[in-house]
Amino acid sequence: MTASSATMTDHGTAPHNGMMTTDQARDPDYFPGLAIAIPLGIQHVLAMFVSNLTPAIIVAGAAGFGFGSPDPSAMIYMIQMAMLFAGIATLLQTLGAGPVGARLPIVQGTSFAFLPVMIPIVAGRGVEAMAELTTAAIIGGLFHTGLSVFVGRIRFALPPMVTGLVVLMIGLSLMRVGIQYAAGGVPAQGTPAYGAGTSWLLAAIVVATTLGLSFFGRGIWSTAAVLLGLLAGYAAAALMGRVSLAPVADAGWIMLPMPFHFGFALSAAAVMGFCLMGFISAIESIGAVSAICEGSAGRPATDRELVGATCADGVGTALAATFGAMPNTSFSQNVGLIAITGVMSRHVVTIGALFLILCGLAPKVGAAITTIPIEVLGGGVIVMFGMVASAAVSILSGVEWSQRNMLIFGVALSLGIGLELEPDAVGHLPETARIMLTSGVLPAALVAVVLNLAMPGRPKAA
Template sequence: MSKKVSVYDLDGTPPLGEAIPLGMQHVLAMFAGNVAPIIVVAGAIKLPVEDKILLIQFAMFIAGIVTLIQLYPIGRVGAKLPIVMGTSSGFIPTCISIGAKYGLAGILGAAFIGGFVEIIFGWFLKPIRKFFPPVVTGTVVLAIGLSLLPIGVKYFGGGVGAEDFGSLSNLLLGTIVLVVILFFKQFTKGFTSLSSILIGIIVGYIVAIFMGKVNFAAIGNAGWFSLPTPLKFGMTFHWDAIVAMSIMFLVTTVETVGDISAITMGGLKREATDKELSGGVIADGFGSSLAALFGVFPNTSFSQNVGIVALTGVMNRFAVATGAIFLIIAGLFPKVGALIAIMPASVIGGAAIIMFSMIAISGINLITKEPLDGRNGLIVAVSLGLGLGFGLVPEILAYMPEWIKLLFGESGIVMSALVALVLNVIFPKENIA
């Protein structure tokens, strides 16, 4: 008689009654984070609502497909672990910078090439890991979080270009979302705590309807069913945009390695194998290039789902796959995308303040894995000082070529990454205080 498969087993097929709720828990935990980058970037580069609806629809579809690839690898593509994939928030500043100069097609072209760069990183992962200790990766993740905060605040106030930006009603709506998230995260346990961001957004959405801030016309105009169409938004290729995007893919490679390591340690109580790490990173890059074909921004592993694995111990791939299938189904119905696309900016802003701040906290946690003394302190200080300094004062590059402005202006993340990487190599390992 065969042994009954448990949701705590990596392989096998547990009963659907157990698998589906656990899979949906993963989807609910990542749903807001998956669509938020689409909404933020689409708003920043002023895409029409019709395009925003399609991008959200495609983002759900791609997240489900790439998650299945991580769960059930194709050759060397995939980690064969319960990794949930979705649109990366870390790329938002870079996407906005590229989009301001080259439009959506420029973002997608750079992301398409950048995905192949990450595939190469994944293929040769073992020899390059030594160049990315926590002080380097943590500095870059912290820079990403800090660079995103002004974007989150602008959404909190109603969105860039809104006629009522900063109005009391917008600030009130964003505050309601923020308070609801904090309440459910801090004062409840289990499912409601894990889904606090989604609950906050739902509550904020309902309040916004009663405040008269939601126009449902776009839902009526959206179709009931459609298959995502590749290359609908086109692609253009610009070397400065590709370089900037490729550097960000180097950063996300390190984040993915961290997520995979956390999953195996939290759920299997062991270190990740080189095969799992390499396969996971290759799938990350493949998924991002695939996403670009469908107009979606780069994909990456979602840390909040790593937290669910660590908290619940549920490692079963089939259970997570049920959630991935739900994402694919949702991505086939444009009205679902329309329902999300018309969400008022302040609702997203209330959630974004927390989501983006937690990225910064993740960076701090990485940095402080090692003593923040002389050597490490200098790496962090100089990297953030130059990176964020240039990002806050982009006019300092006024006399520089356009490609320099794109690489090192606006967000400053690329500058922070390069400075941290170089200083880590040239500074001796002993303290220099």
């Protein structure tokens, strides 16, 4: 559904028959009515649904209680909390609470950016490691909240060369996960059919369906292409006898969040990693707010909107982590969806948030997701992480590639990828330093920021 074709009249024309003027479509406080708001709100959920759940599934798999584990209950809980607190964090953005929230149509969801930091923290350590991760996320979220006051003053340290490098490292760091999933799991877990042709066939069905709908679909068919691709792969897996709905039958009808579900445990490496990634997440929020205001409202974002959005990021992350969920951030794919529909109403996104909350309280939804074969999920992950890397290339295309910038970028990229590929190179360092240096993203970001600030020839701030 697009507002330009179904809901909007020319500028200045009085609304009639469910239509709206251009000024109303650009007004975040305007409510277009339930007939328009409900389908557009659900469309926002469909656009981010898979991306929102994937980090929780990947972290559970890295820890060893993901797909194929004897007891998937912890992963089901994480999936439910991902939906529930994405909805709650979105409400913080759309409705606001004091200084918290931009009061704009910003959709929040579980952040991919923290995955390269989270995976080394929990790798192979089971559910027990989640206490360290969620505790660090709480502290990192509170740090992020405090950072919102100074968000305008730190932008100079993160030009497009640095932010583009960070986004690229996130994509590159996670591509291995996509390939492992598509091939049938994680080799270390001893999956018998790892790399089998049937595994790659299921992943290929997902990728092919997603690409076909993205290029040739219209409206909801294109917007929800990844979700529909997963459904196509799921249907193929069911025909192959690879799907069992027993977990859905065993799951209850309602699940309430539990404070400190995984416990409380401090890890210096985890806390430092989450706080450092808070800088990157803050810049993500600034970019999302700026894109919405400039692209859909035809005006620059106000300082209050920027501060409120970043503050909601931090509060949403701390709140989610308190109940065992992953860090939250603004979702860029939904920014693009607003540009497509032409409707900037924050109340539309509020309806989508309420739908997410309802899903988050129903454990049968999470149980149904755990029945997806890992190869099917792998096909979707390949597409999503490839798009992360593509977004980085788009950011980097605007950089002036002088010899100075090429040297800074090259050294940071080389260290980031090299240490991630060869973690034993820092095997004699303390655990905190080892986890941070082998995350890929953090060393690359730190080297790029420091060199960009220290080396001569840096452009003056505008």
